[in-house]
Amino acid sequence: MDQLMAIRAFARVVEAGNFTRAADSLEMPNATLSKLVQELEAHLGVRLLQRTTRRVTVTPEGRDYYEKTARILRDLEDIDTGFNAARSTPRGQLRVDIGGSTAREVLIPALPDFMARYPDIRLDLGVSDRAVDLISDNIDCVIRGGPLDNSSLIARHIGAATLITCATPGYLQTFGTPAYPQELKNGHRLVSYLSPQTGRAFPFRFARDGEKTEIKVDHRIGINESNAHLAAGLAGLGIIQTFSYAACAALKEGALVEILSAWRPAPYPFHVVYPQNRHLTHRLRVFIDWLLECFPARISGGVMK
CATH class of the missing domain: 3.40.190.10 (Periplasmic binding protein-like II)
Structure with a gap:
């Protein structure tokens, strides 16, 4: 058994809430993911997940194991990123969710600059005003306006709108x-x-x-x-x-x-938000840095530059 791969597979099931979404995010067959989790449970001698035809529930032992191993996975990823980021080109898929008018008037007109800077990043935009679950929907970050009421998320202020x-x-x-x-x-x-x-x-x-x-x-x-x-x-x-x-x-x-x-009321704050337990990949890091650079001027005042 590849224990590190099995731990990552198990963590992704916990975060995504089911095997199908977890397998999609890891780009592996559902059967392979299920086998990895079964092998991990056999290795540990405990049941980590309770499975039914409709849902997957994390057992108390599974929750404890996830919380302890999630820290290890983040540390490993931070080590890898530290060695690779300076000499590697950001690449891969980045999933971003954003409201409709903000996408149309602010983000999308600016995207040619981002795509020219980072041609190896593939960007998937979810455009709607509905609330999303970043973990279960496998979204890297959301761009939203207004007060924040979820302390489990990390938020970076990226500007204020009138x-x-x-x-x-x-x-x-x-x-x-x-x-x-x-x-x-x-x-x-x-x-x-x-x-x-x-x-x-x-x-x-x-x-x-x-x-x-x-x-x-x-x-x-x-x-x-x-x-x-x-x-x-x-x-x-x-x-x-x-x-x-x-x-x-x-x-x-x-x-x-x-x-x-x-x-006119006070300026309305906008943030880019991502989960605390989601590793800040190189591609997400450069996207956030780019937002901090270009977003404030585009969202304030109503004059597109």
Whole structure:
């Protein structure tokens, strides 16, 4: 038995949550992965995983073994990376998850530079606003905005976006242009952005001279995907609050008009997030460094460079 390979196979099953995803991520047949785990269990004389037709559950012994060996695997990978990174070219597959409008307006326009620098990296983008499980979905990192509530993840701040409130000229001609946030409660139609996680509408947020205001009213329509949310505003369905980089082109063309600009809320932080127990590969390291270099200028202010 190749014990190191068996330990890696077992760890990947624990992280992925089932044999199929683990085998795919290791690019090996499911049967080979299963045999490696069985050989490891026989070698140790303990059951590490409980298998049923529907799920895989880690036993208490398996959890203990995983936590101890995961540290060893990380140390080995760090040693290898230290020797190889200086003289090797980053290569292999990198899986990144990102929200829809951020992908369209910020990341994808910048990618030609990254791909030219690192031609041996194959990038797979998962584009959606839904929450993902980095471990079970086998994702190297996610790019997300907003507060972070998962202490098991490592986050690097990569910039801050400006939130603006806007509507079409036709809408404003029909319903009037509000001068104060509270006026949104008086007959205006709001298009809310719904949390993909909870389905709840995010309130419209405003700030001025240290005063913060949240407007929570029944929305006319709610949408849980950023590109569709912007499209609803462009269709004249109501007032939206969105990122300036997403609405930049529409503002320049006059398709949207910013309102309540004196009440813009504080800049909205963005992070690149990855698991604590996921080794920071050479390709992920250079991707994060590249994000830190180019992302802040592209996401702030709404002017693409």
